[in-house]
Amino acid sequence: MGENGQKQDIVTLTIDGREVTVPKGTTILQAAEAVGNRIPHYCYHPGLSAPAQCRLCLVEVEGAPKLAPSCITDVQDGQVVHTESASAKGMRQGVLEFYLANHPLDCPICDQSGECKLQDYVFEEGRKHGRSREPKRVFGRDDFGGDVLFYGDRCVMCTRCVRFMDEMAQDPRLTVVERGNRSIIDTFFEEGVEGAPYAGNIVDICPVGALVSKDFLHKARAWDLDHTPSVCPNCSQGCNIDLQTRDNLVQRLKPRPNLDVNQYWMCDYGRHRYEWMNRGDRIEAPLQRGAGGHEATDWPGVLEPIFTRMADGAAPVRALASPFASNEALAALVYLVQGLGGGEIVFRSPRADEEIPLPGFPKLTRRRDLVPNRRGAELLGLSRVGEEDGTGGLEELKDHSGTLIVLGDDLTDLESDFGAHASLYLYLGSHFPPAAAEADVVMPITTHAEEEGTFTNYEGRVQRFWPALQGPGAARPAWLPLSLLAAHLNGTTPPSGADEAFVRAGELAPEFQGLTYESIGTRGALVNEPVTLPGGKLRS
């Protein structure tokens, strides 16, 4: 299709009085969404097939004898569609009434309350009073295994969950049993969805509170949660996530749509690993080692002495970084090590035996690298050492006698005499491990949930994450103290923010050149790929 598009490839139609132009093959539902008109629907989901069975998305099309299901009806040139006409609204109200006929009044005890599509639609367009005087059918609660609970009474039979397991997970463990009003979702008797690595997604796509997460059961109310766009740090796939928090604690992770990385999904491995972001026992203040052990002080209090020590000469320098650190932090570390005379920077990185793809979209795979930024570290010149389980590899570092800088690695496999021989041992981390006992200075840093920054995923996509939690005490993003030290050494100005810190990374690794926070946005950007900015300008 050329720049102006061929006439037969685009279609112009009228939706609720507004003219809409979309590519041929778009459905009325998608076209309406493009102009901000969200037609209510259940069974349709952009990542799955569309069975057109919930009958909620029916709209009036002038000239057609019956109402048309907008989720599967392709747009036609000159079509006139009414989604808010009396017949469309009346039909929706009717269908919603049918849903409510057997739906239990569980809102006060249902997790979905506040983010429930049935609540929302009925509140907007449903009947004010129910007409049913008949007893409701009861299915009860069924434990589907794994993290999934199923409240059959609440189910609206949209079959999104069945189709997800069938089409995306390609592990058809869910089915509809019986028929008619006795039909309900179930597994093969007691088999459940235990062990299915992507089963958590069915809880996401369930429009009501029928499928819920055991982990989140009765934990927090949807309207109390804050939402922050972020990136899952549990493997190098870099799924885009929505970090949901309350009371400065992460309550759950949900996938954020990104058609190039994870579509609408994330794996259970990543989804359920967030408790470590809530760990207490943090280092809250910079610590200076003195005669009686480590004493808390303030940032100038630890940085000034290091400035002095560095002036005296610090070579040789060795550093140990962590692939959980952001591109900005790693770049700042590289600058610092260079300024100190250069030296090897290594990192340890656990790797699983196998990767776990999502068969329906294999580009989404729980990768073998169980860390978010191995690629970023390698692009910046760091080397991986150690075993597949993320331990070992530090024989030379242990007895290093020059300057030793550790960024983020929590040294769990090392003794408290680690770094005892180093002339200057700096430890930057979020928790205080035994192996930091010999550190001259301990600096508290924020985790990725508490700072702004970027990771580089397995395929070289740089993705931004935003701070969802308030870091404790005086903790700061690691790139800040490291760049202050480097700037002091080189007589330059430190970066004024994470965005500048990222741009500086471009001077170290040509792959990052040309990328900015603006161009990365919320979708991410591949390294070395020309990026089109808003306005159509190309940057090479």
Added chain:
Amino acid sequence: MAYPYTHEREVRVLSRGFGEPATRTLEGWKTLGGYEGLTKALEVGRESVIEEVKASGLRGRGGAGFPTGVKWSFMPQEKRGPHYLLCNADESEPGTFKDRELMRWTPHQVIEGCLIAAYAIQAEHVYIYCRGEFFETNQVVARAVEEAYEAGLAGEDILGSGVSIDVTVHQGAGAYICGEETALMESLEGRRGLPRVKPPFPAAIGAFGKPSTINNVETLCAVPHIIAHGGEWYRQWGTEKSPGTKLFCVSGHVRRRGNFELPMGFPLEDLLYDVCGGFEEGRTLKAVIPGGSSVPFLDADDCAGCTLDYEGVIEKGSMLGCASVMVMDDRTNIVKQVRRTVDFFAHESCGQCTPCREGTTWLSRILLRIEKGKGTEEDLDTLVDLGKQMTGTTICVLSDSAAAPVISSIEKFRDDYLALIRRGEAVGAG
């Protein structure tokens, strides 16, 4: 011999072999002119076959009444893969029992019709989807298919024409909804029998994803006669828009129940009083359902002057459907029968679409309450409202079918409902 009742006004075209056990056999069928249609079809070629069926004006006998020749012409002319002909022998509409008779008395008529139709649409495989409950009947058809194979009338190189058509007798497993054309295809494919959204239509994507045509047993039974004698010949009976003969299945409170093959357009009152012998001593006509449970009621006034063709019944506010005439006399408890009908639909609903899944059960519960004397007048308004919400909003028309008797009976027999509501008295006992 007369089986079980015949009447001189009948025109026995399809039902000629009824009551004659010998007609089942290949030889017996041939004595009635069997397989002459197939032989002629192979001679004149498939385009002529389709033209002849179009000229006859034959309309689908499964209830929809769609012109058969036109339906066949929807199939792709250029063959890019397998085509399938599906014979819908999943007779489950309450009140209908004609296909079973056709299958067990004249199985070769069915098979011949299937073969001619398959030839016309370039299908190499015919699936006769038989209702699961029809164990014995299916065996008769199966044996007849075997005979056809043995005689070179099915399988490879039929009658030396070079055309090969396979026939498979497939047994269902008990679901009314599998009589719906796309649900039948789903069931044939080994899935839950859920009707599909149309478009795409079966002629484009049908059974196993290939172009398919589906026809009712009775429709296919008419085909050999049309080909053997010509489309014009078929038009000697019936009306302009509804030509030919039809097997009317009469059940209920008449003296003579059974299948009667009559010309389309036959007057309903003649059917009731003349052919079927009217009512028992002292009984009068209360209601008639002219086309199986899915169509609206006709009361005694409607029956006057009603002709039994597609247009005639529509004029009176109902539909001919599959011409299953269910007759109710004045001792009938209409509310109970409507409740039983809606129970049937609730039981058979596939459960895909919300209005049908929830609506049929809801309607059935309200009707049960009314039947037990615990209804209110508000319930009647609710029933009609729900019925309207169930009409025209679903993938298939089971939902509309469940609503039709409810809406029409409340309109025409409101007093029966009110008697139960106001006084707890049932009008009629059964």
Added chain:
Amino acid sequence: MSETKKGPERASVPFRNPGWAGNTGEFDLSEAEVRGDEYVGSRPADGGHPSRAPSYPFMLEDKTPDAPLFEGPYRERYEKILSRYPDMRGALLPVLNLAQELRGHISQETMREVGALLGLSDAYVRGVTTFYTMYNKRPVGRFLIQVCTNVSCNLCGADDVLEAFLENTGTELGETSSDGLFTVMEVECLAACGFPTAVQINSRYYESIGAGDVPGLLEHLRDEGGD
């Protein structure tokens, strides 16, 4: 078995095989002639011509719940069924029918085995099995009695017939009698509306049944073991 019956009232017809269409006493056809028994003949164990393989299954009185799927002549029938469909999934319903013919009902284990044979997941087979009415999810009695109570039969006393069956077998609706002989169910229209009330017992239709015919019919089933 090919005696002609004429004239006498229904109640007094000796119950060899009562209640077939034609037993209204007004015309002369034997039961065998109506059912077509002679034409169909005896069923070859290996299923006969492949075209009839998917229609073959019967509801038998004798059931073997632990019979293997499939061996011997059943294996031949199974292979013939597979040959009639373009893919394995298409054979699912006939294969389930075949398994039910052997075992009498479709248990969890049966669903699993059939799924394994055809390459379908357990949950999928469960979904299909539970959709269709004729698959028995639990074991049933030697004779599965299914009484049509839909409108056409209802107008002509079907409720009384159902009552009579329940009373005379001493069971509840949907349950099996304590002697394991009878399970009584209510079913939808059997497509024999011209001969109310229609009752299906295993694979046979018994038509024109009145409440008064029931005791004799059950007696006959008990004595002759059916068929």
